[in-house]
Amino acid sequence: MSTTAKAPTRRKRMPRAERERQMIEVAEAVFAERGYTAASMDEIAERVGVSKPMLYEYFHSKEGLLLACIRQSRAALREVTEEAVAQAASAEDAMRRGLRAFFVFIREHREAWSLLRHEMALIGTSAADEIEATRQQQTDLISNLLGALVGESDPIRAEASAEFVVGACERLAIWCERHEDITPEIVTEYAMDLLWGGLAQRATKIDTARPEHHSPR
Template sequence: MSRAEREQQILGVAEEVFAARGYQATSMDDIARRVGLSKPMLYEYFGSKEGLLLACLERVRRELLECTSAAAANAVGPEQQLHDGLLAFFRFGEEHKQSWALLRTESAVVRAGLDTELEGFRTQQAEFTEQMLRVTLPNTDPARLEAFAEAIIGACERMALWRENRPEITPERVTEHLMALIWPSLSAEVAAAERVHTTSHDQG
C-alpha cells in the first residue's frame, strides 16, 4: 500500500472512531490498533491526535465543496442553481452521516487549530455561495452578496441541526422549506438586475 493510500485508510478509520467516541475519548492507540499500525507510525503520518483530526476535517471539507460545486455546475438558471446547491449540501449530510457527526461533535472542542478548521468550512461554503450569486447579480454591492451568502450558510447549518430531531424531513423537503424562505427575496434581486440590464441595453 502506498503512503497516500495508507493515509486515506487511516483517515477513514479515524473519522469513524472520532465520530463514534468524540475527540476527547479517542486515543491514538484505538486508531492504530484498528488500522494495524504502531502508534509511533501513526504519529509519523500526522504528528499528533489533533493533526489527525484536522486532516479528517480537511478531507470532509474538500468532499463537501466538490459535491456542492458539481451540483451547481449542472444546474440551469439561478433558481435551480441555488436549489441544487442546497440539496447537495443536505444530501451530503444524509449520505455522510459519519462526516457530519464528526463536524457536529468536534464543534464543541475548544482548540485554536480546530476552531480555525471548522470556521474554514463556513468560509468555504459562504464564498462558494457568494460566487454563485455574483454570476447572477454581477452589479450588486459585494457587501450585500456577502451578507446574503453568510445568511444562507447560517440557515443551512441550523436546518441541518433541526433535521437531526426530525428524521422524517428528507433532504428534498428541507431544501423546499429553505427555498421558500430565500428565493422570494433573491428572485426580486434577480428581476431588478434584469430590468436594469434591459433598460441599459435599450438605451444603448
C-alpha cells in the same frame, strides 16, 4: 527426496495515499463516537490495523489527524457542491442543486458532519479554525454564485446573503438529525421556499435598475 521450502508470502503494502484515506475514515468514526477528547490514538490504530507509531508518522498528533479529517471533508464538500452547481440551467436551479448537494453530503457523511457541528468542544485548537474555514468556503461559493447567476453586484450584500444561507442550512442540518424521515430533497425544498423568494426579488430589482440598451437604428 528433498523438498524446497516455499518463501513466506509478503503482504502487499498499501499505497501511502490509500492508507492515509483509510486512517482518516476510521478516525472520523472514532471521533464521532467518542468525541475528540475521549478518542484515543490507540483505538484508532487498532481499528485501522496499524501501529500507533505509524499513525503518528502520518499525522504527528491526534490534533493533526483531526485536522486531516476536517480538511478532507471540506475538499469533498466543495467538490460535490461545485459539480452540482455547474450543471444548473438557471440561478434558481443552481441554488436548489447546491442546497441539495449540501444536505446529501450531510446525510451520507454523518461522521464528518459530527466533527463540524461539535466545534464548541474544539475551541482553542487549530481544528476550530479549520471548521470556520469550511464554513467560509461555503460562504464564498454562495457569494460567487449570487454574483454570477443572480446578478448581485454589491459584494457586501452578496456576502451577507451567503452568510445567512450557510447559517440557516447548518441549523436545518441539525434539525434533520432529529427527523430521519426528512430526506435531502424535502429539506432542500423547505430551504428554497424560505431563501429563494428574497433572492429572486433581489435579482428582479437588479434587472429593473439596469439601464435599457436600445439597438441602434
